[in-house]
Amino acid sequence: MLSLYVGYVVESKDEYDAGRIKAVISEDKGTPVSNIPYAFPAIPKLIHIKPKVNEAVIVLVSNDKEANGQRLYIGPIISQPDKMGYDNFFTFSPTRFLSGGVKPPAIPVSNRGTADGAMPKDEEIGILGRKNTDIILSDDDVRIRAGVRLTKPNEETVKFNRDAPAFIKLKHHDPPLKTEKKNDNGVGNQHTETRSTATIVADKINLITQNSDASFGLSDKNEGINDKQMADILERAHKLPYGDVLCDFFQTFMNMYFSHYHAYPGFPPVTDGDPTSTVFIEKYGTLDKMHDKLLSKDINIS
Secondary structure (H helix, E strand, C coil), rough: CEEEEEEEEEEEECCCCCCCCCCCHHHHHCCCCCCCCCCEECCCCCCCCCCCCCCCEEEEEEECCCCCCCCEEEEECCCCHHCCCCCHHHHCCCCCCCCHHHCCCCCCCHHHHCCCCCCCCCCEEEEEEECCCEEEEEEEEEEEEECCEEEHHHHHHEEEECCCCCCEEEEEEEEEEEEECCCCCCCCCEEEEEEEEEEEEECCCCCCCCCCCCCCCCCCCCCEEEEHHHHHHHHHHEEEECCCHHHHHHHHHHHHHHHHHHHHHCCCCCCCCCHHHHHHHHHHHCCCHHHHHHEEEEEEEE
16 A cells, blocks of 8 residues: 655665655654665656755655655656746745645746746646756647746746747648749749648757767767857858858859950950949959858858
């Protein structure tokens, strides 16, 4: 028979890396921490969630007559989204909604005005990180997001962060998106249907291969790419060219190339009065112009 307790974590380090914690429950009053039994996680290790010291957890004990029986834990107990980073048991915040009760202050996220978009909706499935990361699964839509919400625990506020969040959006379109391609005269002459899209959004986007000649050394054991390596990528990686502008560059250049002439053999080409040369020089006549027109400032490749 299992007994259920609400306790708080007093030790989260496990020397055997089994994910165990020590949590004080009502049966442990006066018991030294060293004598409190370990509690094993009740969720599969394929999902990694480790409660912090003084966070609340639910403890399941296998024998209600023996506090030293096998213990399992579920947690941490997080009362509301603004407490995702840390919800201290001794503020009575994490347990305010247990036993059907509400201990104020408890302001619903939905009533905070600025929180729309910051948290999963009731009909969605979400995997939430401690601070401002999450994965949102909704109808035909998957979003992996970083930096999407601002929280101020002392003020109990949650706000959707519009200041350059990063996210990947995978979308299946049903019905398909219909787009119209226009010809050079601005008239639509081709219709396409798009059934799925994958979109990456961020201030800077890097497409880097492990086989890059640039040798960025992508081997940080904790982050994969640390800030120093990221700065190196932003500095040295190639800038992605705009395909349609690149085609226009070659077309404009070829028009000039085939129509230009020389006043005399060995003289430079005549540009004054040549409309094709004038167009090319106005668009791409200097190296700075070429860089600004042809290369993305924010998408890097290796």
